Amino acid sequence: MMDWTDRHERFFLRQISRRVRLYTEMITTGAILHGDRARLLAFNSDEHPVALQIGGADPAALAECARIGADFGYAEINLNIGCPSDRVQSGDFGACLMAKPEVVARAVAAMGAAVGVPITVKHRIAIDEQEEWPALSRFVRIVAEAGCSHFIVHARKALLQGLSAKENREVPPLRYELVHRLKQQFPVLAVTINGGFTTLDAMAAQLKRVDGVMIGREAYQNPYVLADVDRRFFGQPTPAPTRHEIVERLLGYIEQEVAAGVPLKSITRHILGLFNGQRGARAWRRSLSENAPRFDGGPADAVALLHNAATLVPRDDPTAAAA
Ligand SMILES: Cc1cc2nc3c(=O)[nH]c(=O)nc-3n(C[C@H](O)[C@H](O)[C@H](O)COP(=O)(O)O)c2cc1C
DSSP states (O other), X not given: OTTTOOHHHHHHHHHHOSSSOEEEEEXXXXXXXXXXXXXXXXXXXXXXXXXXXXXXXOHHHHHHHHHHHHHHTXXXXXXXXXXXXXXXHHTTOGGGGGGOHHHHHHHHHHHHHHOSSOEEEEEEXXXXXXXXXXXXXXXXXXXXXXXXXXXXEESXXXXXXXXXXXXGGTSSOOOHHHHHHHHHHOTTSEEXXXXXXXXXXXXXXXXXXXXXXXXOHHHHHSGGGGTTHHHHHHOOOSOOOOHHHHHHXXXXXXXXXXXXXXXXXXXXXXXXXXXXXXXTHHHHHXXXXXXXXXXXXXXXXXXXXXXXXXXXXXXXXXXXXXX
16 A cells, blocks of 8 residues: 555564465556666565555556566566556556556556466456446456456445545445456456455455455554454464564564664554554554654664563453553
8 A cells, every 4th residue: 555555564464464465555667667676676575475566557668567576576466457546647547547448458468478477457346437337347358358367356436536545445335246246257257355344254254255355454554453364264273473472573573674774663653553452552552653763773772662662562461441
């Protein structure tokens, strides 16, 4: 998620679930081709499986970026056809390409020819005046013919005129039934549903109708929601890690990253919500958000800072009231 997630967030989430697939935020072809590629694309191999999400419209540029992403080791290359922001529209990519499935098909074909890893597409059910089911089914049919076999569908329209990017994630109603119909219509395709999921029960119900569920905001704001995913959906016998165990798992990483010059707050900003709903959650958040921005110590001091913040939350206290 642009402006929210980065490699530190992904490493953190990976300590909560070993099995969920993680996606980068959208990175444009322009940034990959002309920007600081190592900074934009480098990741820790412990983050795997991780997919690179690209935004763009030019098939040749997308194919080149897919190749670069595959060389970096990403397990999947995902093309963003769902972003409604003005900046993206002015570059003629993102959600506005819902109206041009032939362009998306050419891009997918070029990307598929460039790499061996899967090319997937994330998109909306429709945009603007489009009638939803005809637009959605036509889009998927044409793009599938070009070689895409996994579609991740944000189950609401994007209204490109008049709504902000934020409103476009909240205002148009969610229409899960169209995503279910898509799976019925194209049973050989993998269909992942996205939009509005906050509980594992709701996700389990979806998995009876589609192949996967993608979670955005809830995973960021309440990351512990992922803790039981491996046991529940991937058949892993190990119990969910406790929140304190997750902090422990992060310490070595924090030590390493701070030693490499990463500001501590670049990591801690992602973990403020770890104890949400637990007694002491507010003290944890306050301790990190007050101390990490002015931190200028070494790796061992960073570890001590994290330890101190974690001691403000009682251990293993599942019955505790919300802070
Ligand atoms: C701050 C923010 C940034 C986002 N950036 C991206 C992005 O880079 N790529 C993308 O496919 N979706 C992006 N999204 C949309 C989410 O991936 C997701 O489709 C949407 O929030 C609906 O799912 P949710 O209800 O689980 O959050 C972003 C959402 C937010 C809140």
